[in-house]
Amino acid sequence: MSATVTETEAVTTRTAAPARPARRRRRPHIGANVIAIVFSVVWVFPVYWMLITAFKPRSDVMTPTPQFLPMHPTLENFINAVTKTNFLLNLRNSIIVVGCAIVFAMLIALFASAALSRFRFRGRRTIMVLILAVQMLPGAALLIPQFLIFNDLGLLNKYIGLILAYVAAVLPFSIWSLRGFFVTIPVEVEEAAMMDGAGTWTILWKVLFPLVIPGLISTSIFGFITAWNEYILAYTFMKDTTMYTLPVWLVSFAIPNQPVDYGGQMAASLLFSLPVVVFFLIIQRHLVTGMSAGAVKG
Incomplete structure (x- = not known):
């Protein structure tokens, strides 16, 4: 025992x-x-x-003792930010410019990344290096040349001019990002489609495109955020205040030599950030769907 x-x-x-x-x-x-x-x-x-x-009234915002909860919550700051400014007009401008810029940039990046990753031609490496070099350049260094070119072409203070500027700002990273997704696709997928008699366009749209949808969506998120937050180009290329975008509208709350309306500025910042959050939440659902639908099945 x-x-x-x-x-x-x-x-x-x-x-x-x-x-x-x-x-x-x-x-x-x-x-x-x-x-x-x-x-x-x-x-x-x-x-x-x-x-x-x-959500704080001005009296609570300027108190010397910080308040970590709004004792007297109010919507006055949001009402003033929307009704006493050009918020709705500038919001329309941002939606038009950013939406068109992202659509054009993603279409161009899709074709460019497919060509750079799936085809072999003379000058391919040179083009890739130039794209990377442009991506590394600061935007301020290109501002004056872009302004002079757009001024000669008569594109200042027009939607099309700002759209082209945003496309140029977003395109280098978009091409590099999408190229990485194309490279990860096995060559055997294309070879199998060719054996079934599929042509180049059929392979691109019916074979490769569904597989890079997650990359296209994630790249569009980055491009949307970059274009939505762009301030210098919109302020420089647009002369009329009715053509400004939301970043320029947001800066208008800080007027030199005048007291800053911090409550209104914070309310404006929330209104400015809300479309980005909504866009990301909508795209996130499609991103998960695209990842599962674009998986290679054995």
Whole structure:
């Protein structure tokens, strides 16, 4: 009987022995989680402060003691930002310009990335290096040459001019990003389509395009955010205030030599950020669908 008990205790001891290393392995994970939480709080707090400030009346915004919750919530800041400014007009301008720019940029990037990744022709590497070089150049360095060219062409203070400028700003990264998705597609997929008698256009639209939909959607998200937040081009190319986009409208809340309406500015910032959030939420659902539908099935 005692021998049986001893063997049982030995088995229990051997089974419980690995528990100590497991506890030791958990300690680094706890430290990493704490660091992640701290960084998350640091990044989220400005957004939270903007949110609560937008709902505070001016008297509560300017108090020396910070209030982490709106004691007297109001929608006055949002009403003033919409009714006393050109918000709706500038919102229309942003939707037209950014929407057209993203559609044109994604179409051009789709064809360019497909050509650079699936075909071999003279000058291909040179084109890729030039695209990368343009991507590395700061936008401010290209502002004056673009302004002079657009002025000679009569494209200033017009939608088409700003759309072309946004396409030029978004296109280099879009081509490089989509090319990475095309490269990951196995060549055997195209060879199988060719054996079935499919031509170049059929392979592009019915074989390759469904597989790069996740990349196209993620690239369009980046392009949309970049174009939506663009300020310098819109302010420089548009002379008429009725042609301004939302970034220029947002800056108008900070007028030199005048007190800043922080509540209105925070409300305007929320209104400015809302379309980006809505666009991302809509695209995110299609992104997951595209990833599952574009998977290569065996």
